[in-house]
Amino acid sequence: MKTTPNLKSPSRRHLPSLALQLATVILLAFGPSSARASDELPFHANFITKVETFVEYPFLHVRVNSRGQATYMDRTTAFTDDQLVSLIDGSATATYTLTGAKGDTLILAMTFQATNVEGGVTFAGSYTVTGGSGRFEAATGSGLLSGGALFLDETNGIGAFAVVGTISLPEN
Numbered sequence: 001m002k003t004t005p006n007l008k009s010p011s012r013r014h015l016p017s018l019a020l021q022l023a024t025v026i027l028l029a030f031g032p033s034s035a036r037a038s039d040e041l042p043f044h045a046n047f048i049t050k051v052e053t054f055v056e057y058p059f060l061h062v063r064v065n066s067r068g069q070a071t072y073m074d075r076t077t078a079f080t081d082d083q084l085v086s087l088i089d090g091s092a093t094a095t096y097t098l099t100g101a102k103g104d105t106l107i108l109a110m111t112f113q114a115t116n117v118e119g120g121v122t123f124a125g126s127y128t129v130t131g132g133s134g135r136f137e138a139a140t141g142s143g144l145l146s147g148g149a150l151f152l153d154e155t156n157g158i159g160a161f162a163v164v165g166t167i168s169l170p171e172n
Contacts (some may be wrong), residue, residue: 005151006136007115041169043072043163043164043165043167044070044164045071045076045141045162047160047162048067049064049065050157050158051101051149053155053156054155059086061087062083063081063083064080065079070100071105073101073106075100077099078098085114092110092112092113093110094110095109095130096110103114104134104135105132105134106167107130108128109128113125120148120151120157120159122148123147124144124146124147126142126144127144127165129142136169138170139167140168141165141168142166144163144164145162146162147162
C-alpha cells in the first residue's frame with residue numbers, strides 16, 4: 001500500500017489568525033513608533049565633578065559643574081545649582097542639565113540618599129528625565145544614579161557620578 005504525505009494547505013479556519021498575526025508583525029515593524037511595544041532605549045552617562053557647597057541649616061546647598069560622556073550626546077557637561085542635601089537625614093534632590101556636544105540639553109530630576117564617609121560622601125538614588133531641548137525636547141525616561149565626592153576643604157570638593165537607565169526620544 002502506497003501512502004502519500006498530507007500536503008494540504010492550512011485549513012480555512014486558521015487563515016484569519018494567520019492574517020492577524022501577519023498584520024501585527026507588519027504594523028510593529030513598519031508602523032508609527034506610537035504603535036510599537038516600546039520606544040525605550042538604553043541610556044547611560046558618567047561625569048567627573050567639581051563641587052562647591054554652603055550650609056544654610058538644615059540644608060547643604062551644592063553647586064556642581066562636571067564633564068563626561070552620555071549616550072546619544074557624546075561629550076557632555078552636567079550642571080546643577082539647586083542640589084539640596086538634608087543635614088539631618090541625608091536625603092537629597094537636584095535638577096541636572098546635561099548639555100551635549102551639539103548643544104542639545106536633557107533635564108534630569110534626581111532624588112537620592114547621601115552617606116557621609118571619611119573625607120567625603122557617597123550617594124545613590126534615582127532620576128527621571130523631565131525634558132530637554134533640540135533632539136531631547138519631549139524626551140522621557142528614568143533610571144538609577146550613584147556617585148561620590150571627596151572634600152578638598154570646607155566648601156569645595158571633587159567627585160564623580162553615573163546614571164544608568166532608559167530614555168524615549170521623540171520622533172523628529
